[in-house]
Amino acid sequence: MTERPRADVTRDQSNLVIGPSAVRWDGNVLxxxxxxxxxxxxxxxxxPVRGTVRVIPEALNAASFALDPAENHIWHCMAPRxxxxxxxxxxxxxWSGSGYFDHNRGSEPLEEGFRVWHWSRAHMKQGAVVCYEGERGDGSLxxxxxxxxxxxxxxxxxxxxxxxxxxxxxxxxRRTRSQIGVAEVRKTWEDTPFYARSELSSQLFGEDVAAVQESLDMRRFASPVVQFMLPYRMPRERA
Structure with a gap:
């Protein structure tokens, strides 16, 4: 929620500290x-925004996926459920409920690697489904x-x-994938000049599902107007 200088960030194999906030992994719970x-x-x-979130995986996945041929961008879904x-x-x-945990990592800024992407995740009766698609910076899909x-x-x-x-x-x-080629936006949680996150009703592999969906436009993100607006939305701490 706050951009911070490098000196405010420390990490090791099981811990990440960003300013006064921290993330810990004990092998079972994040x-x-x-x-x-x-x-x-x-x-x-x-x-003030203060509290604790505990993420308890139902299953762990060790496999990562490259999003580009040069493997500059890697997506890893650690906990599908x-x-x-x-x-x-x-x-x-x-509150408590169902969740999901993944991350993206890479060797270049996202706006250099991608123009747009669309992502969605749905819990199934057994496991989960993630659909991921977009256009890379070089125009390939x-x-x-x-x-x-x-x-x-x-x-x-x-x-x-x-x-x-x-x-x-x-x-x-925005777009997603559906077995019947149709999906409905139930609610949009985040709507910004370059990013939207929503709840959908859809059908995947024979099941009616509620899905979380996001669409990201990195061309919008990189525009001078949006870059000028960002500090008004996310505060920045100076070194």
């Missing part, structure tokens, strides 16, 4: 301690549908048909 302040556009008052427990002190809210069984083992599946979605309020183009 625990995230949040000690932050929010920032609302054009509002100088930053409210997980349980989450959220305990916030400020604001005073808590990539697309995959990966099904993880209840043990977290991945298997690349035939791509379901494209299901077009309505553009976001910021006119971000």
């Amino acid at each position: 625990e995230i301690d949040i000690e932050e302040r929010d920032k609302r556009l054009f509002n100088p008052f930053r409210r 997980a349980r989450i427990e959220v305990e916030m002190e400020e604001p005073g809210v808590s 990539f697309a995959s549908a990966i099904r993880f069984d209840r043990h977290g083992v991945p298997d690349e599946m035939p791509l379901p048909p494209i299901a077009q979605l309505p553009s976001s309020k910021w006119r971000i183009e």
